[in-house]
Amino acid sequence: MDLVRRSQYGLPASSPAAHIASTGGVKVHYLGSEYSSRRHDLCDDYVRAIRASHLANTVEDYVDIAYNAVVCEHGTVYEGRGPNRRSGANGTAALNTKDYSVCALLAKAGGGLDTPPDAQLHGIRDAIDWLRAEGEAGDYIGGHRDGHATTCPGDKLYDWVRRGAPRPGATPPPARPVVDLSRLISAAHVDPPKGGTPVSYGGVRTVEAALNAEGLLAGGLVDGHFGTSTITAYRAWQKRCGYSGADADGIPGKTSLTRLGQARGFTVID
Ligand SMILES: [Zn+2]
Ligand SMILES: [Zn+2]
Structure with missing residues (x-):
């Protein structure tokens, strides 16, 4: 797992978001905007820009980047609010208390990079496993659209989520007797x-x-x-x-x- 902690990319070391002991699981998101593939050294810039836009959003009144983690196309996991912090991305206070949120840097269909590369799927899986290990996330894996009116995280990512978010290429042949x-x-x-x-x-x-x-x-x-x-x-x-x-x-x-x-x-x- 390639994890970049908040302090390693210029965020305050700990998130001001409300402490939360555990969740039922993790919900997966995408940007849902235009987004193009880019060099990895530009990925952390983008995550910081997301945080800046969230902090500037007076309607939502975010205290921090909304997601618990963000995953780039190269599979790196950027710590957002991090484990044991209430998400701000799932739609309602109840949904944010119920599950963590992980966002893929991925475009809407036709908006550029709209198919998650294998490395990104591994990264999302890494983020889920990390939130389970350090944040007491439960077994549930869903998409933003589960229980909330949105198309997020897009059909391609959502299909993968529905299959249980498997690691690419990890399907072993059935065991022979x-x-x-x-x-x-x-x-x-x-x-x-x-x-x-x-x-x-x-x-x-x-x-x-x-x-x-x-x-x-x-x-x-x-x-x-x-x-x-x-x-x-x-x-x-x-x-x-x-x-x-x-x-x-x-x-x-x-x-x-x-x-x-x-x-x-x-x-x-x-
Ligand atoms: Zn979403
Ligand atoms: Zn990257």
Whole structure:
């Protein structure tokens, strides 16, 4: 996280805004005006200009920049009012008490820089995490438009907010199930005579589901028991893999199981 504290860019070290112990969460804003991409060394000038315009606003009577944090296109987080300060940006006193506010330096649609770069999304996420860690912000993440009549923070940013404000590129592939070969072999030896309960190893069900997907085991027999039906089905898989005779005995081996895992999405460990 690249955080610039108030005193580091020329603001009084602490905000005069009212102290607040915690909030339900964070609301995301954008400028909603014309705004063009610029060099990073000009970003803090812009944040100071926002603060100056807020302080000059006699209608709202702001005591400070309205936002708790401002995030530039390069992902830097500028401390606004900061954590534990009541926001001035969410629309009403009640809404300002309910959530913190984080503003992206982002234009209205068609007004210049109107698509948040990945770095900025990371920065907004950094600001949210920071307000949670230092300002007791709750889990809620919303947009200015939630509960207030405004289009802020614009459709692009709001779509991202609605998806839970995920870090760009952070979507990991779904975890593959893992099947332990030695435990599976033990189950194949132990389970047949037990014919019922209890299931000796959970990975059996993963393998049975794969055999079912291969058309070798009926769905009703995917029961977590490596019984005689599963032995028969696995033998058929071994034959499909080119094994015969004693090598196709229905007891899983490393090669045939790995091939089944590659075909049906599980990882084999010894
Ligand atoms: Zn807003
Ligand atoms: Zn910047």
